[in-house]
Amino acid sequence: MDLTSTQLGLAARVQQLTKHYGNVENAVRALDDVSVGIRRGEFTAIMGPSGSGKSTLMHVMAGLDAPSGGRAWIGDTEITGLGDKELTLLRRRRVGFVFQAFNLVPTLDAIGNILLPFALDGRAPTAAERARVDALVQTLGLAGRLTHRPHELSGGQQQRVAIARALATAPDLVFADEPTGNLDSRSSRDVLQVLATASREHGQSIAMVTHDAVAASHADRVLFLGDGRVVADKPRQNAEQISRFMLAAEGALPAGATA
Template sequence: MTIQPPSALECRSLGFSYRGGAGATPVLQDVDLDLQAGERVAIAGESGSGKSTLLHLAAGLETPSAGRVWVNGTELGSLSERERTLLRRRELGIVFQAFHLIPTLTALENVALPLELAGIARGAAARERATTQLASVGLSGKADRYPEQLSGGEQQRVAIGRALVHQPALILADEPTGNLDSATGESVFRLLLEQVAATGSALLMVTHSSALAERLDRTVRMIDGRLLAQDRATADGRFAAGSTA
């Protein structure tokens, strides 16, 4: 009997509400989503539709008001805060719109940091892996540069290298080209896809760009906190609306 590997991400009946003086304000409602290993999925939707909240829940940065999340077969709700942090360091890579590099670390040190934090590699071994990763994103000559000495596109390349250096099961990307001009954004997007393919990681990417979304395996669309449809690639590479999720 063939044993199927766990989904990179599984969300079931997921809900999230903010609580304030006027009561609970729902942000996500009854969301079901699966990503298989190596699958690349875009989340599309208007601002405020719940896209980034879904990423935060998938990363264990927020606790759902309802439902459950599994990352690479582990249910986040069953973990302590420390255990969620450890899982995040080992199983997840996150690419932010605003880069979020540590300004006091060089490009090489930023990329090596996930290896050190997760205990995957330390010292010279971590630097060696980070050097290889920087070369793979085209920045081998800028390992000793600090973030402020790099262009926006170069900073995002470092961020991609940092997110993938430990070969996580799942990459979460929140508008990774949003702060870049169109030409640089295209270059960074192609690099992200190449790096994801090389590691076999799954990719869940928030984007407002339908042109970028259509280059992934499928698109899930969010309206008012609900996942309404899944658009899947057809045989000719185009996308056709799927059933309501």
């Protein structure tokens, strides 16, 4: 009998995953027979050259994109083949997202965006959840901007609102796509510390796609992708080690599908 994700100590996983784009004659293979898991309570960085498939992997693992072949699970629930309604409910209650494009609601102010996951679930935050939100707001330096709408915030402030929203409900699993891409170095450190704390102190599983070696050095584990495959799976690395590996990989690996 196959082991469950829980028995394997995984918050999400994919098995023999493939993803193709385009028609049969001109198919672009973004992922090629990938089997990998995100461990519970661990901060994982996903890296690779442009076109390596890292963003595609995250989108399929998060249930935002359907695979061409293979299987995917969030926790013990196989998401391959789930209907839209079931998948939406599963994501809403168990997964947090930080997108490159922020995806903030323009008509809501910052605190409205941060509390949106509760509103979508049809409930108000508990006292403990509100205390967590307040702590996130303070840590991310948003206390003075809560009544501002997205167009009144800088790109970095919008990103921090998106991160607070992703962590507000303390989801088991958080996917972050280049979460420090629009931040200065100090704000980046604050955000990475928040993600690391969510993992180490609160047992949340964080999967972060990044091209930034310094950001990846905050993670417990670094997955390297190349040409649609996992080419290395390493424990915590410093920024210099990560940069050295990336330079070697980019020199040795052919260009693949769009990441």
